[in-house]
Amino acid sequence: MALDNSFFALVGLLLFIALIVYLKVPGMVARSLDKRADNIRDELEQAKRLREEAQALLSEYQKKRKEAEAEAAALLAAAEREAALLTEEARQKTEEFVARRNALSEQKIKQAETDAIDAVRSAAIDIAIAAAGKVIAAKTDKTTQTALFKDAVSKVQSRLN
Incomplete structure (x- = not known):
């Protein structure tokens, strides 16, 4: 029988498989x-755990953001109310x-009117006295003037005593 190359290849293959089985290579490969x-x-579980933690952090930050927005809105509303009150x-x-300035102005105007009326009356009295003095001086003679003067002096003295 002639040994051909196929036979040696088959024997080599069987020896190789036997060596692999003997050295427990399939078990090592399986392990x-x-x-x-x-x-x-483990990496998938760790990735899943990290994803859950990230989701929890995200929801926490979203909650904090909403709270901050609500607080900001409340502060804005309070500031608007305070501005309206101010x-x-x-x-x-x-x-x-x-109103006080108007009342003070009206009071000053009334005082000015009273002062003007008093000034006009005073001026009118002075003019009337001067006119009466001129009329009396023109219509009376010296003896009548002396008698009127003495009568006025006696009235003043009687009122003083």
């Missing part, structure tokens, strides 16, 4: 694959100031 599968599983208070104070 290596199992170990790699475990590593991949505006109203300033308007009332301005109206009160204008």
Whole structure:
């Protein structure tokens, strides 16, 4: 029988398979694959845990953002209310100031009217006295003037005593 190359290739293959089985290469490959599968599983679990933590952080930050927005809106509303109150208070104070100034102006005007009336009366009395003095001086003679003067002096003396 002639030994051909195919026979030697078959024997070499069988020896190679026997050597692989003897050295437990399939078990090592299986363990290596199992170990790699475990590593991949652990990495997937860790990735899942990290994703859940990221989701929790995201929801927490969204909640904080909403709270901050609500607080900002409340602060804005409070500031608007306070501004409205200050505006109203300033308007009332301005109206009160204008009312006081108007009352003071009216009082000054009334006082000025009274002073003017008094000045006109005083001037009219002075003019009337001067006119009466001229009329009396023109219509009376010296003896009548002396008698009137003495009568006025005696009236003043009687009132003083």
